[in-house]
Amino acid sequence: MIEQSVLDLQEVDETLVAVVGGKAANLGGLSRIEGIRVPAGFCVTTAAFRRIMAEAPSIDERLDQLSRLNPDDRETIRTLSAEIRRTIEGITIPDDLASAITRALGQLGEQAAYAVRSSATAEDTPTASFAGQQTTYLNVVGPAAILQHVSRCWASLFTERAVIYRLRNGVDHRTAHMAVVVQRMVLSDAAGILFTADPVTGNRKVATVDASFGLGEALVSGRVNPDVFKVRDGEVVDRAVAAKQRAVHALPTGGTQEVTIDPQRQEQPALTDAQVVRLVRLGRRIEAHFGSPQDIEWCLVDDDFQIVQSRPITTLFPIPAAGDRENHVYLSVGHQQMMTDPMKPLGLSMWRLTAMAPMHEAGGRLFVDATRLLGSPASRAGFLEMAGRTDPLTRDALDTILDRHDFVPALPDSGPGGPPAGGAPAPLETDPAIVTALIERSQASIAALRRDIRTKTGPALFDFLLEAFQEHKRVLGDPVNMQAIMAGMDATSWLNERLGEWLGEKNAADTLTLSAPGNVTSEMGLALLDVADVIRPHPEVVRFLECVEDDDFLDELPKLAGGTEARDAIEAYLDRYGMRCVGEIDITRPRWRERPATLVPVILDNVRTFEPGAAKRRFEQGRQEAQKKTQEVLERLRALPDGERKADETKRMIDRVRTFIGYREYPKYGIVSRYLIYKLALLEEAERLVQANVLSTTEDVFYLTFQEFHDVVRSKQMDDKLIQQRRDAFRSYHALTPPRVLTSDGEAITGAYRREDVPTGALIGLPVSAGTVEGRARVILDMAQADLEPGDILVTAHTDPSWTPLFVGIAGLVTEVGGLMTHGAVIAREYGLPAVVSVLDATRLIADGQRIRVHGSDGYVELLS
Numbered sequence: 001m002i003e004q005s006v007l008d009l010q011e012v013d014e015t016l017v018a019v020v021g022g023k024a025a026n027l028g029g030l031s032r033i034e035g036i037r038v039p040a041g042f043c044v045t046t047a048a049f050r051r052i053m054a055e056a057p058s059i060d061e062r063l064d065q066l067s068r069l070n071p072d073d074r075e076t077i078r079t080l081s082a083e084i085r086r087t088i089e090g091i092t093i094p095d096d097l098a099s100a101i102t103r104a105l106g107q108l109g110e111q112a113a114y115a116v117r118s119s120a121t122a123e124d125t126p127t128a129s130f131a132g133q134q135t136t137y138l139n140v141v142g143p144a145a146i147l148q149h150v151s152r153c154w155a156s157l158f159t160e161r162a163v164i165y166r167l168r169n170g171v172d173h174r175t176a177h178m179a180v181v182v183q184r185m186v187l188s189d190a191a192g193i194l195f196t197a198d199p200v201t202g203n204r205k206v207a208t209v210d211a212s213f214g215l216g217e218a219l220v221s222g223r224v225n226p227d228v229f230k231v232r233d234g235e236v237v238d239r240a241v242a243a244k245q246r247a248v249h250a251l252p253t254g255g256t257q258e259v260t261i262d263p264q265r266q267e268q269p270a271l272t273d274a275q276v277v278r279l280v281r282l283g284r285r286i287e288a289h290f291g292s293p294q295d296i297e298w299c300l301v302d303d304d305f306q307i308v309q310s311r312p313i314t315t316l317f318p319i320p321a322a323g324d325r326e327n328h329v330y331l332s333v334g335h336q337q338m339m340t341d342p343m344k345p346l347g348l349s350m351w352r353l354t355a356m357a358p359m360h361e362a363g364g365r366l367f368v369d370a371t372r373l374l375g376s377p378a379s380r381a382g383f384l385e386m387a388g389r390t391d392p393l394t395r396d397a398l399d400t401i402l403d404r405h406d407f408v409p410a411l412p413d414s415g416p417g418g419p420p421a422g423g424a425p426a427p428l429e430t431d432p433a434i435v436t437a438l439i440e441r442s443q444a445s446i447a448a449l450r451r452d453i454r455t456k457t458g459p460a461l462f463d464f465l466l467e468a469f470q471e472h473k474r475v476l477g478d479p480v481n482m483q484a485i486m487a488g489m490d491a492t493s494w495l496n497e498r499l500g501e502w503l504g505e506k507n508a509a510d511t512l513t514l515s516a517p518g519n520v521t522s523e524m525g526l527a528l529l530d531v532a533d534v535i536r537p538h539p540e541v542v543r544f545l546e547c548v549e550d551d552d553f554l555d556e557l558p559k560l561a562g563g564t565e566a567r568d569a570i571e572a573y574l575d576r577y578g579m580r581c582v583g584e585i586d587i588t589r590p591r592w593r594e595r596p597a598t599l600v601p602v603i604l605d606n607v608r609t610f611e612p613g614a615a616k617r618r619f620e621q622g623r624q625e626a627q628k629k630t631q632e633v634l635e636r637l638r639a640l641p642d643g644e645r646k647a648d649e650t651k652r653m654i655d656r657v658r659t660f661i662g663y664r665e666y667p668k669y670g671i672v673s674r675y676l677i678y679k680l681a682l683l684e685e686a687e688r689l690v691q692a693n694v695l696s697t698t699e700d701v702f703y704l705t706f707q708e709f710h711d712v713v714r715s716k717q718m719d720d721k722l723i724q725q726r727r728d729a730f731r732s733y734h735a736l737t738p739p740r741v742l743t744s745d746g747e748a749i750t751g752a753y754r755r756e757d758v759p760t761g762a763l764i765g766l767p768v769s770a771g772t773v774e775g776r777a778r779v780i781l782d783m784a785q786a787d788l789e790p791g792d793i794l795v796t797a798h799t800d801p802s803w804t805p806l807f808v809g810i811a812g813l814v815t816e817v818g819g820l821m822t823h824g825a826v827i828a829r830e831y832g833l834p835a836v837v838s839v840l841d842a843t844r845l846i847a848d849g850q851r852i853r854v855h856g857s858d859g860y861v862e863l864l865s
Contacts, residue, residue, distance in 0.1 A: 005048040006100040009041050009181070014290075019045050021119030021179035026290070026310050033289050036282060037306045041114075041183030042104040046121060048097055049154055049178045055091045059084055063173050071167040074160070081163045085155040093147055101150065102143045104182070113139045113185035113250060115308070116149040118156050121177045135159070138217060139185050141254035146182060153180040170731050186306050187250050188299035190270040191216030192226055195313060196283045197293035197746060202316050202739075204293060204746040207231045207280045211270035213261055214247030216297055216308075223248070223258065227270050231280045236273045243267050271300070279305055286310050293746075317736050319746045320360035320367050327407050328744035329374055329398070330367035333359060335391065335740050335817050338800040338824065339583045340365070342733035345726055347586030349705035350678065354472050354671070364733035367742060374402065375411035389493070390819035391838055392766055393751035397741035400749055407743065428483050430656045435518060435663045438481055442670045445475050449674060453681050461685055462710040465678060472674055476667060485667065488660030489821055491653045498653075502646060503636055506857045510770040510829045511629040512654055515622030518662035520669045521823060522830040524577050525804040526615035528599070532606035533613065534569040538562025545604055551597045570596065570603075579676035582783050582802045587675050588702040592802075598784060602805045609790055609809050618808070622832060630654055664826055668801065685713060694718050703727060750840065758860040763846070765839035766818065767859030768825035773812040773834045774864065779848040793854055795846050799824035807831050812854040814861055816842045828856075836861055 012020045012028035020028070024043040031038040053059060062080050069076055093101075102110070117136045135156035137149045156162070157178040166173060192211035197204045210226040212219045219226050225242040243266050248256050271279070279298060282305060287294050293316055297309040322328050333351075334340040342364025343351070351366060352359045359366045373383040380402075388395035401407055428434055449468055456464045475481070492509045499508040515522075535541050540560045545553070554570060557563035578593030592598055606614075630651075637647040686698035686709075694716050695701065701709050703726035712718050739748030753764040775793045780786050786806055788794065794810045796803075798817040804827050807813070813828050818837030828835035834856030842861070846852060851864040 005045055005051075005097050006104050007043050007045060008104070009038065009043060009183075012043060018121055018177075019047070019179070021046065021121050021177070021181075022311065023117060023119035023309060024179055024181045025119075027181065027183075027308075029289065030286065030307055030310055033285060035285060037304065039115075039184045039186050039306055039308060040108055041181055042108070043119065044097075044101060044150055044180040044182065046177035046179050048180075049157075051094065051097070052088060052091050052151075052154055056087045059087055066163060066167075066173055069167065071164045074164070077163050077167075078160050081158045081160050084158040088155040088158070089151050091151070093151065098147055101147060101182070105143055105146065108184060110143060111141065113141050113187075113254065114146060115181075115183045115185050116140050116146060116153060117181040117183065118153040119179040119181050120157055120162075121175070121179070138215065138256050139250040139254055145254060150180045150182070154178050169735075183308070185250060186299040186301060186308065188215055188301055188306075189213070190300040192219055192270070192298060194279055194283045194296040194298055195293070196280075196287040196296070197313060197316055198230070199295075199313060199315065202746045202748045203743075204316075204319070205232055206237075207283060209271070209276050209279060211276075212242075212244050212247065213265070213270050214249050214259070215256060216299065217248045217256060220297075229271070229273075229276045231277060234277055234281070236276055239269070239273075241267060241269045244270065275300070275303070275305075282307070314732070314735070316746060317739060317742060317748055318362040319742070319744060320362040320369075322360070322369075322744060326371075326744070327409060328369055328371045329401055329408060330360065330362075330742045330744075331370050331387075331394065332738050332740050332742070333366040333368060334738055335394070336819075336822070337585050338798045338817060338822055339585050340738050340798060340817055341583055341586075342730060342736070343583075343586040344588040344702040344730055345705050346682075346702045346709065347588045349707070350587045350675070351585055353466075353469050353706060354674075356473060356476055362742075363736045363738060364730060365738045370398070371408060372411055374398065374408045390821065391740070392753060393838055393840070394740045395751070396754065397749040397751035400751070401741070401743065428480070428487050428660075430487075430652065430659050432517075432659055434480065434484060435660065435666075438478075438484060438663065439518075439666060441478075442475055442666070445471060446670065446673050446677070450677050453677060456681065457685065457688070459710065459714050461681060462706070462713065465681075465706075468674075468678070472671070475670065481667060484660055484663050488657055488662075488664050491657035492661060492821075494653050495650070495657060498646075498650065499633060502640060503633065505633070507767060507770040508629070508633065509657060510856075511832075512626055512633070513657055513661050513829050514626040514629075514832055515619045516626075516658050516662045516830065519665050519826070519830055520662075521665040521801045521804050522662075522827050524580070524801065525806075525808045525827070525831070526619060527573055527577070528602060528805045529606050529610055529615035529618075529808060531569045531573050532603055532610060533615075535562075535566045535603065536607045536612065538566060541566045542604070542607060545600050548597055548600050551595050553600070554596060570599070573599075579672045580802045582800065584672045584675070584800060584802060587679050588699075591676055591679070593676060599805070601784070601786070605788065605809060606805075614808075618831075622830070625832070626658070661826075664821065665801070665823065668823070682709070685709075689713070689716075689718075692716060696720070703730070758858070759862060762860040762862050763839050763842060764860050765814070765836035765842075766820065767835075767855070767857055768818065768820055768837050769813070769828035769833055769835035770857040771812075771832070771834035772853065772855050772857070774851065774853040775811045777814070777846050777848065777850045777852045779843050779846060781843060793852060795842055795848075795852075797843055801827075807833060812856070813837075814839055814842050814846065814852070814854060816840065 009028050009031055012024055014025045014029045017025045020043040027038055030036050062084050066080055115138050135153055140146050140149050190211055190213055195208045198206040198208055209229040212224050212226045224244055224246055227242055228240045229236055230238040244261055245266055246258050247261055249259050250256055283296055293313045294310045295313045299306045299308060320330055348361050357368055359368055373379045387398060495509040496507055499505040541562050544560055554567050557567040574593050579591055581589050581591045583589045634647045637643050637650055683698055686701045689695040690698055695718055700723050703723045741749045755764055758764055775791045777795045778788055778792045779795045783803055788809055790809055791811045793812040795814045798815055801823050807827055813833050813835040815824055815837045816839055818824050825837055834854045836854055836856060836859055853862040853864055
């Protein structure tokens, strides 16, 4: 049957996507659902398409060219795809195939009207809908016209937009084949689209119906504004009836035409409420059959609904599996960790095993369940305050949920009221020795891990790692560690609040914390300036580095004049910071130690941009500014009523913040230091599996969880299909935007700034580092593609510590994600860079090269040109 050229829709289902394409497979599945009416039809299979493609060997060369193109090279794509389409449409359909299509038409009515529709093998799948990428022809009459339109559907596999879509989604052009659906035309009174989940909010309990008069073509093509109904729990909860001035109707001789609707009907709803509820009931049945929310095209004829298409809604963010039917509120871990990209399965698994709180996975991201904290009166206020200080948008999203009163269950407090037994722990003394001791304990623990892991292989390695993860969490959970982190953060808040109240100073702590000692992340950026100082005097080394592409360049450096010194400087930098990389919470990401060439462009920028000794001067300048600000603040305070007391308290807090704020960055440094040790041991184990022919490549293990990797090591058995499925899923996750807050109904809640104190048109965000700066915006999404000049303002989605080397050469910072104490904010303050974070859609709303003004004290960005 697989090589048949023509199959009736009743003969196909979702298992035959490779034979009949996604659309036809889903139509076959729909026709098997009780109570669902699907117009009769048949499918011209992919076997027919392959025969046609074989008739034109010249297409192969063009496909090779297409596969090598960048999806942004639209001109070349347009030219090549048009040549392929012309070639396909020019091929005569073989007589036996034409006869098979004509026979199928004869059984349904040769002179009836039909819809001829493309059905590609890569479309309407759970990870890629390909909606609108191929072509549908309506009201086609007569065998000759139908054969012609079948050819056009085959050719539509190579429309410019379909080619670009495949390139962007990593789909090989040669693996995509085209089938064609030929269905009896439905001359509908009304038509439209049913989403079984709200496509805007993601709420799975709210269905949305778009409806217009006539054929659905007017709505799908955007020529008419539809009526929009929202349905929840079998009831229309919202409706917006549009003025529908035009409709598309079928012509008796074939084709369609646009007609004007009688003015008296234009503002009448295309469906009654009862019909809408009935349609949604059908949609829920379809959703249950396919197992995921669906985007359904429907037609209404004489009060009877017919379904002409159903495909997954691929834009919805998945919901973490809870294992119950209770309401849950999930917070994004990525927004806290400055890494909202998807993570591979081993990365997700390792972070969960080493995290201090239970986490849930969805869409390649991690979430924590905040329901209990929100439901318990004892924890709610403190949790909301913390969320607000960290990210006002998250706080607003949580308030939005709580304002509904019926979503978060009221929960009893988890324990008896009052402070814990023995009272609250005594506050830490403002003593630098505390930080020194914490760092020494962490370094000793990491040294023991590095020593002890060397002898562990096979299953014993995994047993050892499970114990190491407990030590990892013990170090992180040390009460003194947490107190030291909070001491710096609390002192910062105290200074900002009191000096704002007493002196009218905004964000005074931003200056008072400049060049605070012991910040391992800010030191990392300055240390790369020192590397540039070693390289700058050696022109031969500089010329060599300008041509570096591979990561083995360090071995070549000693052959050059000054190369040994350059290599030693870079190696020393990697010894201290080589565990870092972009997206470092994902253990599968390549570290600088693994890909040292990543650092070369930044080193060269530093060589060109800075004078020798810049790191030392910069740190000293910041220290003096902080010292000067301290003296100024204390003098102003002493002039106030009760000024001596206020000045004394403030001096104690300044000492406290400068003692502890640098340590804020150290625990993450300790985590990623451990991660590199874990990773190198795991990669050695993966290499042994490659040598034993269990794995194809070492990186296959990145698509396994830690436990699955352990099982493969024990069994020496690997499921290659599982790896491919995980690769495909990971690729699809890149198209999803993770929400800050997500409910168990699937509703993604963004939150909003409730402010009116900003200029019209300005982009609102969170002020995290004081000052105002104007300059050229450089919108950069990949650190490796950074091309910055002094005075530029970096605009990006999020920054983690690995971006710090770029901070030494910029004038300001704008990010879409971030909070007062996230890494980008802390380092911006350390370096004195005006910064506004948590600016929604900043990388889309700000154009690369545009002049902008960043108001780091007031939390907004002006677009100047």
